Amino acid sequence: MGGGTTVPRGPEATPDPVGERLREAEAAENFPVAMRVLPARHRRRLRAVYDVVRVIDDIGDESRGDEGAGSPDSRVAALEDLRSDLHRPFPTTAVLRRLALTAPDLPLEPLDRLIDANVQDQRVAEYDTWQSLLHYCTLSADPIGRLVLAIFEVPEDPALLVDSDRVCTALQLLEHLQDVSEDRGRGRIYLPAEDRAAFGVSPTDLDAAVASPALRDLVRHETARAVELLDAGSAITGRLRGWARLAVGGYVSGGRAAADALRRVDGEVLGRAEEAAHSRKRDVLRHLPAVLLSRRTTPRSPTR
Structure with missing residues (x-):
């Protein structure tokens, strides 16, 4: 699936100190809810991809672990070093060696796009328009689904x-x-500037202890737009079969649980309320049966 180049097969990886932190991070994610019941082969392949994606994000994010430390230029250099290693016949980075051994058939193009997204994070702190934010998601988000399908x-x-x-x-x-406050602390804003202006929200409003009425209105608006996209894309579960359907259904259910959380706090995503705005695993499980039982439909196209 995807571009022509595939992850090369390399020697088996040796244990590395990053592994324990990766497992801790994985435990906090929603996707293991569905992953636990998958056959071992699929779990190994998903975990190998997850580890690479997490390390890419760690390098690009100054607040996550040692890999992300340093200036934007040094992080770009580290990301490009990882890209070079990704394309070597025998990668030297532990997570890339594991991926090469576990899933040698996967396309590299989605991983290249994820690296591109993290490089862009070093140079772009906010987005002017909804469309520019969606374009960023073609680098930072869409490759994950393509890797899962592969x-x-x-x-x-x-x-x-x-x-x-x-x-x-x-x-x-x-x-x-869900992470408005956390992203603001990293110097990033993922609420489009045109939308902030329309709702009367300034960057300093994101530094407050509680969300202003205007910010809550904006969060509700953006949540509705995201749910529209999720609803349109959820038709994918009706087109898949077997374990792929379960795995992708888990992601869709995770999205529905995230929307539930944002609605539960009514757009209050700052201060102490930020934790409450995050998804609960029981909500993922609550949505999963309905998602898996949904039939193939053709919903109206969302604005994208």
């Missing part, structure tokens, strides 16, 4: 990829809304 060896289909991209973009947008 893991389950789902045949390429243009309509399927469109739905996958919609779901992944929606998940990214909902995560940004």
